Amino acid sequence: SNGSGCGNETASEKPLMRSFMLQSVKYWINEYHIDGFRFDLMGVHDIETMNEIRAEVNSIDPTIFIYGEGWSAGSCAYPVEKLAVKANIPQMPGVAAFSDDMRDALRGPFNDDHKGAFLAGISGEEESLKFGIVGGIMHPQVDMQKVNYDKKPWTLQPTQQISYVSCHDDMCLVDRLKSSVPNADTDQIIRLDELAQTAVFLSQGVPFMLSGEEMLRDKKGVHNSFNSSDTINSLDWNNMKKYPQVFEYYKNLIKLRKNHPAFRLGDADLVREKLQFLPVQPCMVGFILKDNAGGDEWKNIIVLLNGNNSPCDVDVPKGDYTVVGCDGVINENGLGQLAGGKVTVDAQSALIMYNK
Numbered sequence: 547s548n549g550s551g552c553g554n555e556t557a558s559e560k561p562l563m564r565s566f567m568l569q570s571v572k573y574w575i576n577e578y579h580i581d582g583f584r585f586d587l588m589g590v591h592d593i594e595t596m597n598e599i600r601a602e603v604n605s606i607d608p609t610i611f612i613y614g615e616g617w618s619a620g621s622c623a624y625p626v627e628k629l630a631v632k633a634n635i636p637q638m639p640g641v642a643a644f645s646d647d648m649r650d651a652l653r654g655p656f657n658d659d660h661k662g663a664f665l666a667g668i669s670g671e672e673e674s675l676k677f678g679i680v681g682g683i684m685h686p687q688v689d690m691q692k693v694n695y696d697k698k699p700w701t702l703q704p705t706q707q708i709s710y711v712s713c714h715d716d717m718c719l720v721d722r723l724k725s726s727v728p729n730a731d732t733d734q735i736i737r738l739d740e741l742a743q744t745a746v747f748l749s750q751g752v753p754f755m756l757s758g759e760e761m762l763r764d765k766k767g768v769h770n771s772f773n774s775s776d777t778i779n780s781l782d783w784n785n786m787k788k789y790p791q792v793f794e795y796y797k798n799l800i801k802l803r804k805n806h807p808a809f810r811l812g813d814a815d816l817v818r819e820k821l822q823f824l825p826v827q828p829c830m831v832g833f834i835l836k837d838n839a840g841g842d843e844w845k846n847i848i849v850l851l852n853g854n855n856s857p858c859d860v861d862v863p864k865g866d867y868t869v870v871g872c873d874g875v876i877n878e879n880g881l882g883q884l885a886g887g888k889v890t891v892d893a894q895s896a897l898i899m900y901n902k
Contacts, residue, residue, distance in 0.1 A: 549590040551619025558595040559624055567595060568602055575603070581610050588614025589631040590622055593638060596630045600640045608640075613708055613752070616643030616700075635682075636702045642752060644708045647695050648678025652711045652742050653722050659769065662726035664853040665738045667894075669828035675851075676823060676831055681750035682707035683814040687823045703814050707751035711742045714771070718756055720764040736762065737894040740795050740874055741851060744896040745831075747799045748809050748849050750817050760796035761785035791874065798876035802898075805878065807840035808847050816840065826860050829853040830891070834863070844900035852891040862886050871898030 549555035557563050574580040583603075585591065596612075603610045616632030627634070632643045650656060651674035654663040663671045673692035680688060681704020682696075690697050701707050712719040719742060723735050730738070739762065747753045756763070758781045765771050771778045786793060803809045811817050820839035824832035832850040835842070846865070852858050864886035870878050873892050884899060891897045 547623035548620035549618040549622035550587060555590050555618075555620075555622060557623070558591040559628070564595045564598065567591075568599060571599055572602060572606070575606055575610065581607075583610070583612050585612075585614030585630075587618050588643065589616055589618040589629050591630045592624055592628050593630050593634055594628075596638050596641055600638065604640070611642070611752075612640065613642035613644070617646075632696070632700050635700050635706050638706075639702065642706045642708050643700075644710060644713075644754075645678050645682055645751060647674050647682070647693055648707075648709055648746075648749070648751075649711050650694060651675040651678060652745060653719070654726050656716060659717055659722060659725045660728075664829060664831075664851075665723065665742055665894075666727050667829055667853055667855045672829070672831055675745060676833075678707070678709055678751065679745065679749045679831065679833060680704065680817055680821060681709070681814075683750075683817060685818055685821070701814075703812070704750035704817055705752055705812055707749075708754045709746045709749040709751035710754040711746055712756050712759070713754070714756060717767070717769055718763055718765050719759055720762055721767050724764075725767070734894065736789065736792055737874060739792065740799075741853070741894055741896055743796065743799060744849075744871070744898075745851055747803050748898075750809070750811055750821065753803070755796075757781065758785075760793050762789040762792045795874060795876060798878075799871075802870070802876055802878060806842050806844065806847070808835040808838075808842040808844065811840045824848070824850075824860065824862060826850070827854070827858050830858055830860070832860055832862075843902075845902050847900045848898070850889070850891045850897040852893060852895060852897075854893060856893050857890050858893075859888050859890050861888055865901040867899040867901045869897065869899045871896055 635643050651671040652664050654661045673689050674694040676688050677693045682701035684699040723738050765778050768774050768778050822834050826832045830852050835847040838845050867884045869881045872881050
C-alpha cells in the first residue's frame, strides 16, 4: 500500500501506533501548550483513532482545534469506509477537513494550474462556492448535484470545514491567478486576490490562509516549493510597502469577521435559518444574513461576489443600507449609502452592506 504517496504509510488502527499518536498529541499540549493540530493526509488514519484523539484532547482543553487533509495520496491498506477521509467527517465530531470543493470553485481544478474557475470569470462553479459558503452542510438552496466533488454534504456543522483557496501545497494564490488568468495586470490580480479571500473569510466555515498572502506573496510560479530555496519560500517584506492596500484589505476583512458573529454562526440549523442566497447572474454569488443572525448588531448583512470582468446588477431587498465593503476597500464605519432594489457590483470584486 502507498497511502502516503511516498511508498509507505502508517497503520493508526494498530494499538501501538494509535498509542504513539495519542501520547504525542498530549505531550505537545502539556509540554508546549499547542492549541491546534493539523493532520497531513488525515485520510491515511482511521476514524476511531481520530475520535480517540479528539476525546483525549477534550479532556484537557475542548477549545483545541483539530483538522486535517481529508484524503490520502494513494490507495491505503485499511478500508476507506474506516478512514478519516472527507466523506467520513460526519463520523468525527469536532474534527475538521479542508474544503477542496470551495478551493477549486474559486481558483480552478487541482490537476491543471492553467485552468481557472469563478475568479477567472468562468461560470459553472456557483453551487460549489455556495456549498463552501455554508460550511459544507446541507442547505436547501445548494444543489448538491452541481457541486464539483461532493454530491452530498460532508459536514454536520460548519466548523468542520476549513475554507481556503491556497496553502503551502500547489501554487500560492497569486501564482495561480497569474497562471489561470494570464493577461491579468497587477491591479486585476489584486482585485481577484481580495475577492477570493472575501469568499473565504465571510463563509461559515473556519477560514485558513497561507502566510504572506496578506501582502500579495508569490513563489515565482513554483508549484510545490518544499525543496526550493529561501528565495522562493521566504516572505518578501518589501511587499508591505509595495501593496499596503492589500494588507489593509485583509486586516479589515479579518476584523469584519471577528466583530460580527453573523459570519461565524457555528451551528448548521442557524446557518440554514439565517443565511439565504439571492438570485444573481452567472459567475456571481450573493447571500443575506438576516434578522440579527447570531445576535449580530447589524440586522441584515448582504454579501455580493462578482467573478465577472464587468459590473453586474443584483436585485436586493429595499432598505437603508450602509456599504462597508466595495471596490477593494473595507470600512465598518461606512463607505456610503444604498437604498436597495437594483444595486451594481463592480467587476471582479465584492459588495458588502448592512442595515439596522
